[in-house]
Amino acid sequence: MSHSEHKDNVGAKLGMWLFLFTELLLFGGLFILYAVYLERYPHEFSLAGRELNVVFGTVNTVVLLTSSLFAAMAVTAVKRGERGTTLALLGGTLGCAAIFLVIKYFEWSAKIHHGIFPGSSRLLAGAPGESVFFSLYYITTGLHGVHVVIGGAILSWIGARVKRGTLNAGDNVALENGTLYWHLVDLVWIFIFPLYYLIL
């Protein structure tokens, strides 16, 4: 498209929604495994699930929900043409993302410190269902963490564009799409949190 530059915001959003479907299905594979193994090892899952720290999980849920709120507010702000507010709100989202990852880091380190990680001697000696639970836990939350990092990178890039003024009240579909991605990160966590921390 060299000389007839055209913008199709509806198309851009349609494409983003399709991409979000693929992300949901990516995690869907892990949730299928969770369902099958929960059915097979209900007792072991319940024991292992209680070893997770509900406080860490709850705080992280609140942090992530807040970050999503900031992101949604940033969309409104950019549409009103408030560049400073948009940047501040995006900064808030990124700050929350950082807090989330730091908490995750402490949570994982504590677990690893207690000898709970895939292939550890403690898990190898324990019941098989427990090893499956923690492998799923690490892979699912790890993959989610990767998505937090990717989402953070996308929002940083968008923030840079807002700062430069190339993303503004007139042209902001990139911010809307970036925010959609961020809500996905949030949404996946909304499923991970009860499945691993609460219901077991």
Add this chain to the structure above:
Amino acid sequence: MSVADNGRPVAAGFWGDTGKSGIRSWIFSTDHKRIGLLYLYSVLGFFLVGVILGLLLRIELMAPGRTIMGAQTYNAVFTVHGVVMIFLFIIPGIPASFGNLVMPIQIGARDVAFPKLNLFSWWLYAIGAVIVLTSLFSGGGAPDTGWTFYVPFSARTGTNVSLAVFGVFVLGFSSILTGINFITTIHRLRAKGMGWGRLPLFVWSLYATAWVQVLATPIIAITLVLVIAERVLGAGLFDPGRGGDPIMFQHLFWIYSHPAVYIMILPAMGVVSEIIPVFSRKPIFGYKMIAISSIAIAGAGSLVWGHHMYTSGMSDRAVMVFSFLTFLVAIPSAIKVFNWVSTLYKGSISLEAPMLFALSFILLFSIGGLSGLVLGAAATDVHVHDTHFVVGHFHYVMFGGTGFAFFGAAHYWLPKYYGRRYREKPALVGWALMFVGFNITYFTMQVLGIRGMPRRYYDYLPEFANLNLVATVGSWILALGLIIMIVNLWRGLFWGEPFGENPWGGATLEWTIATPPPTENFEEDPVVTHGPYDFKKGVGIP
């Protein structure tokens, strides 16, 4: 638009100056036609690699015992043959090459919805391919698991499975992005008057394919990540010793990989639906049913993965459900075949090269489809599971089906894009040799399978020797036909007779524009006033 008869270059069109020089005007181009050709050459290159590996396999199996390679090499060669043919040739094959070349023009668009993303998809394809190729020569050597990467072997083998699997992961990402791009394009960029009921059937098939790409590929992505986790972290999710279940790997693998065969075959059916009416000089019979059956195949085909697992130890009830659903897929497939045949009925059939490939598609796909029912029925499948019958079956649908449609598309559309055409006679000779060689090779394999010869075995009992020899000789005839066809195409497209705007008499939009198409396809946005197979009303731009 100067068309010279003396063999000098035909007018430029999209081949003309782009402001970038040499190779950069291709590998950094966002023009869907240039990206389509990039894909075409990439997939053809890998196809030839796969062909050579396949020929080597046939030579090894020509006689019992060692013929030209050791057992470990044989394992690696059949694995790499499968990985290259499936992930590097046939999945991106028709949609990414001819889909890119043709689809935007057929719907009256100047490009796809996301041209930069389109280029990025090709780059991901190229990067994924390089990673897969690197895995062959690094680490513990070429993977020896078969293209299915089944655990527990893939979790334990010392060969370089992790890198190969990661390469396939990247290729999957490329496929997803193409799917997203095509769905958005078909929804958003249709020209005025191009309603869903006037969409060429090739576009309908790409639309169904794109949905499968978007909805199924993420599952293989996560499955491959889990294989890497098994190998690198020792996650144990598929390891029975640690509470895991290897059958879960098979489920997750086939949740993608069965729908993936529809990513391979649906666009091929679309190509055939374009060629048959044009060379019968008759509107397609049952347009609506063919369009709907594409969607039905995509939908029902996503629910039948378990028919790869009848002997895996899955529950008998699941086997029955999957068997029933598998038979359902035969219905929309048969609808297509009957509609194509009805289109031919009382048509004014012209047996030129594209038509020969399309007609052989119908025959070969029918044989492959019917042998598929033998495998879909649990009672018979148990006897021929993992035999050469399966190898024959999927080569009938994949090579006899998609492969022949791919070459039909090449003979049908490429002259339009190059402005020159191939010679008809060598094309016929090439086709005839391929057709004969193909049937000798793969029909023999089906017979071998029925008689009990397992697939993926390095050695076999002496009673299979004669038929194996026949299959190997058949593969040479097939290869000879391929060489003739490719050389003829190559010479024709670069040095052949000029090709006019619409020599075939097609009624879809790509035949209404100049040859080769200009950079942005249409001088003015077209307004569509008739259906894609409405030959009486002629061209689409008023």
